[in-house]
Amino acid sequence: MDELTGVQALERKHPDLPMQPGHVLRREFEYIRHGTLSWFINFDVATGQVIEPSWGPTRGEQDCVMHLKRLVESAPEVKRWHVMMDNLNTQFRSPRAMDC
Template sequence: MTGIQALERRMPDIPMKPGRCTQVEFEYIRHGTQTLIASFNVATGEVDLATVGPTRTEADFEAHIRQLLAQCPQAPKVHLVMDCLNTHQSASLVRLAAQLESQAIDLGVKGRSGILRSMATRAAFLSVPNHRLVVHFTPKHCSWLNQIELWFSILVRKLLRRSSFTSPAHLKQKIIELIDYFNRTMAKPFKWNYTGKPLIS
């Protein structure tokens, strides 16, 4: 989740009273943004790992995935569901996936040859089902199929929509606190209720 704004409201909220809901100040001071890279465990409903920082570079994403894999070093296979963001199909992620294989793999040269030639060839390699790290990419314009998007909507409703943050560090602290609270008290697997029936007739 990129571009999470640290907005400080210019005036405090007007509290709720009989017949009126809380009124939130619409003018704000912008203190910058943060990016949240999060891994959601669909079996437990918990956010297993969250990285909050100022950027979402290829190196940031690789470091996040390395931390995630370190949590389950003995797992025979790890399945990740992601959208088609460029950092999700990066050369560093391909190299990481290749390191997990028992035999050395010739990856080629980025932008020129082999598996590293293009985003399409990298995505194809990451999607190979018999690798230890298997990435399932959601179709374009269908990132809602990824359950982390449901959790991001919870983050927006519970924290971001009405809160006031005095700095990017304050925003980061509040996001991490919400994740800890969510994992302790609210985490449960999401229950899909879409049956596959076309949404239009």
Template sequence: MDEKTAIQALDRKDRMLPLSPGRAESHGFEYERNGTLSLFAALNVATGEVLGKTAPRHTSARFVAFLTEVVSAQPRGEEIHVICDNVSSHKTDAVQTFLVDHPKVSIHYTPRIRPG
């Protein structure tokens, strides 16, 4: 499981220019910025299924909400092992409460890399 924060939602300012013989489709280079989103995604390594969700911000509450969706998408009673990084939103009291409420879910954190 991982998340990508601050994905920019962009629209092109200019319309697409039509194809013509010997010329590829083209468009302007300017963008209109529409804010940012965070993307949460989880890969089920047994099936190859990817679950994803966007959110306006990356918070612990949104992480727990995504964990809840991941658990509900799996067969009841299955053990679920979540591998994620050490970002602070993965280690809050809300996450610990979720884990207590869902004893078949385990979170494994990737090792931290310390400078040499």
């Protein structure tokens, strides 16, 4: 599981210019900002596939718990999960915080 904090939600202001023979794709530099988002993303380490991503304006302990609940509920056939996390600031204050 990884956290991406303060990711800018951007939209290109103008479409890409079409490629032409002898020229690379041309892209305008202007974009529209839509604020920032925080992400929780799980990766299957064997395949590199993303499993059940979550995003929102915050990334606190409750956001992390809700994300992990969604992850577990996404595959009811799985009997055991191994989750590796860094300790940015969503580490749990008590073992009971993870009552999923």
